[in-house]
Amino acid sequence: xxxxxxxxxxxxxxxxxxxxxxxxxxxxxxxxxxxxxxxxxxxxxxxxxxxxxxxxxxxxxxxxxxxxxxxxxxxxxxxxxxxxxxxxxxxxxxxxxxxxxxxxxxxxxxxxxxxxxxxxxxxxxxxxxxxxxxxxxxxxxxxxxxxxxxxxxxxxxxxxxxxxxxxxxxxxxxxxxxxxxxxxxxxxxxxxxxxxxxxxxxxxxxxxxxxxxxxxxxxxxxxxxxxxxxxxxxxxxxxxxxxxxxxxxxxxxxxxxxxxxxxxxxxxxxxxxxxxxxxxxxxxxxxxxxxxxxxxxxxxxxxxxxxxxxxxxxxxxxxxxxxxxxxxxxxxxxxxxxxxxxxxxxxxxxxxxxxxxxxxxxxxxxxxxxxxxxxxxxxxxxxxxxxxxxxxxxxxxxxxxxxxxxxx
Ligand code: EZ4
Ligand code: CO
Numbered sequence: 001x002x003x004x005x006x007x008x009x010x011x012x013x014x015x016x017x018x019x020x021x022x023x024x025x026x027x028x029x030x031x032x033x034x035x036x037x038x039x040x041x042x043x044x045x046x047x048x049x050x051x052x053x054x055x056x057x058x059x060x061x062x063x064x065x066x067x068x069x070x071x072x073x074x075x076x077x078x079x080x081x082x083x084x085x086x087x088x089x090x091x092x093x094x095x096x097x098x099x100x101x102x103x104x105x106x107x108x109x110x111x112x113x114x115x116x117x118x119x120x121x122x123x124x125x126x127x128x129x130x131x132x133x134x135x136x137x138x139x140x141x142x143x144x145x146x147x148x149x150x151x152x153x154x155x156x157x158x159x160x161x162x163x164x165x166x167x168x169x170x171x172x173x174x175x176x177x178x179x180x181x182x183x184x185x186x187x188x189x190x191x192x193x194x195x196x197x198x199x200x201x202x203x204x205x206x207x208x209x210x211x212x213x214x215x216x217x218x219x220x221x222x223x224x225x226x227x228x229x230x231x232x233x234x235x236x237x238x239x240x241x242x243x244x245x246x247x248x249x250x251x252x253x254x255x256x257x258x259x260x261x262x263x264x265x266x267x268x269x270x271x272x273x274x275x276x277x278x279x280x281x282x283x284x285x286x287x288x289x290x291x292x293x294x295x296x297x298x299x300x301x302x303x304x305x306x307x308x309x310x311x312x313x314x315x316x317x318x319x320x321x322x323x324x325x326x327x328x329x330x331x332x333x334x335x336x337x338x339x340x341x342x343x344x345x346x347x348x349x350x351x352x353x354x355x356x357x358x359x360x361x362x363x364x365x366x367x368x369x370x371x372x373x374x375x376x377x378x379x380x381x382x383x384x385x386x387x388x389x390x391x392x393x394x395x396x397x398x399x400x401x402x403x404x405x406x407x408x
Pocket of ligand 1: 037216218268320321322345395
């Protein structure tokens with residue numbers, strides 16, 4: 001079998017998604033997600049201009065060799081643009097191989113290790129009462145575990161939560177169009193460190209000790225601050241504290257680990273196993289958080305998870321709205337198959353997005369299942385996709401009160 005065509009399809013059914021569709025001479029097609037939020041067209045060019053010409057004529061069954069060709073063969077390695085492009089090829093080839101076998105992808109990854117995939121949802125509020133309502137809403141949807149984020153007194157934005165709307169209004173009534181330039185949010189680490197324990201106290205008081213709670217610090221703390229926060233919030237028994245520091249400084253996690261037993265989850269911005277080397281070898285984290293879409297695909301994610309399993313570290317594959325249903329499907333097949341599964345982030349998509357990307361995976365009573373369709377189980381409605389063209393959009397940025405740019 002040979003690859004005869006590869007198309008890059010950009011669509012914006014509410015937000016931008018980049019999809020690679022590979023077609024073979026035997027009529028099989030495969031889909032891969034290449035969405036890199038805020039930098040989408042860089043991946044489009046990487047694929048169209050540099051990768052697609054190399055794919056034509058290749059045997060789609062040679063997934064490992066194609067991966068090595070795109071990773072090692074480019075000479076320039078790693079980075080989110082490169083790895084999102086490679087991921088799209090890898091996932092599309094797994095989709096094809098599984099379709100040829102007539103099996104859902106998880107069957108090729110060793111088969112199901114569990115009946116269903118547990119998830120967590122996001123609860124957000126401008127203040128504590130609004131957050132409690134949001135937790136209630138997630139529980140009513142079936143979620144059994146919830147990530148909690150709130151606004152902080154004195155700050156205008158609920159950090160780590162982007163509204164998804166293109167137009168944002170600042171404190172002084174200025175309207176900013178995120179399609180033209182990033183919305184700038186505000187931040188005060190001291191206020192956050194004082195406020196978060198009160199938030200967790202209120203959530204525990206309302207929902208009791210059994211509800212698994214997660215929290216995302218979104219790379220905003222130094223190791224010393226994260227160590228202190230971890231100690232302060234230990235009584236609230238978090239399922240995890242996510243991205244406590246900008247973890248490209250892997251050694252910084254040693255300080256955090258020495259001071260607190262709060263479970264740590266890191267990796268949504270990582271794109272190769274080398275980003276995790278110190279973290280995994282020294283057991284500095286408990287969960288690896290990469291997205292299949294940003295980590296080079298199913299092939300390297302499976303290797304990462306096997307490596308992590310040897311240190312008793314579990315999976316927590318990134319699953320925000322900016323991972324397309326194609327990327328989500330790949331994650332859910334892996335989740336079902338691997339032994340060291342932890343939890344799957346799941347935000348769901350809008351009804352329109354689910355029409356553009358019809359998928360066999362289902363969310364039911366807080367759990368996901370990939371379904372029984374051969375391959376990934378996702379079909380792209382190309383006509384509907386074309387009716388919703390690309391819209392430039394930026395992620396927000398973040399500044400301290402004196403104007404210094406801070407991690408978002
Ligand atoms: O802010 O995917 O845990 N999830 C997150 C996400 C990220 C977005 C950035 O594109 O932190 O919501
Ligand atoms: Co996160």
